Amino acid sequence: MNDEQLLRYSRHILLAEFGVEGQERLRTARALVIGAGGLGCPAALYLAASGVGTLTIVDSDRVDLTNLQRQILYRTESVGMVKVDAARNTLAAINPEVNLVTLQQRLAAGDLAELVPRADLVLDCSDNFATRHAVNRACVQYARPLVSGAAIRFDAQLMVFDLRKADAPCYACLFPEDGEVEDVQCSVMGVLAPMVGAIGALQAMEAVKLLAGIGEGASGRLLLLDAKSSEWRSVRIRKDPACAVCSSR
Numbered sequence: 001m002n003d004e005q006l007l008r009y010s011r012h013i014l015l016a017e018f019g020v021e022g023q024e025r026l027r028t029a030r031a032l033v034i035g036a037g038g039l040g041c042p043a044a045l046y047l048a049a050s051g052v053g054t055l056t057i058v059d060s061d062r063v064d065l066t067n068l069q070r071q072i073l074y075r076t077e078s079v080g081m082v083k084v085d086a087a088r089n090t091l092a093a094i095n096p097e098v099n100l101v102t103l104q105q106r107l108a109a110g111d112l113a114e115l116v117p118r119a120d121l122v123l124d125c126s127d128n129f130a131t132r133h134a135v136n137r138a139c140v141q142y143a144r145p146l147v148s149g150a151a152i153r154f155d156a157q158l159m160v161f162d163l164r165k166a167d168a169p170c171y172a173c174l175f176p177e178d179g180e181v182e183d184v185q186c187s188v189m190g191v192l193a194p195m196v197g198a199i200g201a202l203q204a205m206e207a208v209k210l211l212a213g214i215g216e217g218a219s220g221r222l223l224l225l226d227a228k229s230s231e232w233r234s235v236r237i238r239k240d241p242a243c244a245v246c247s248s249r
Ligand SMILES: [Zn+2]
Pocket: 169, 170, 171, 172, 173, 174, 239, 240, 243, 244, 245, 246, 247
């Protein structure tokens, strides 16, 4: 690392657990962010500022005025722009050292087979079960850690699945693919802006810890936030021996 990098990342390097080695691990790490909405925006901001080497961001949408309440990568003048283009502008201004790969596309299963093995870690910041299950399948198949977030109204969840480990549960152990869960999107239900920000930032925190190789991590746990009462709950998730996705690997 050069002098400027040592200064930029000095508050990480000062952490005994982190040090130059941890920062160096981050600098060579590749994170894949699925979705540049309410969760993906704060997650990408912190990953870029923290110095993750390569950040790949996938989203098919354009910026809409209704996004600005919580999707903090975008500015009023970004309305109408392709999200990943606007995201790239903001992230590059914060940290020009990060290699940004932006893809404006809806994810198909074939895309994940290409993108996931090239990443060291995946952040699921999407807003629907079909995508979450497709991302989970790819992370199980290629044994990549998955940091998943979800938020609606005043309720939010954070889940970490360290799928490099054979005994780790996967997203489908918790929410089976054939389960009766309905997609509820914040376009109809509403969502508390800073709560989405908090969960996205926590996704980035768990990702940075995993990539730098520090701390315990929240692997195998489901963290639930009730923002109205400011109550957190932590639930241990066990691997389901009958899980249709991860049991046979
Ligand atoms: Zn599973």
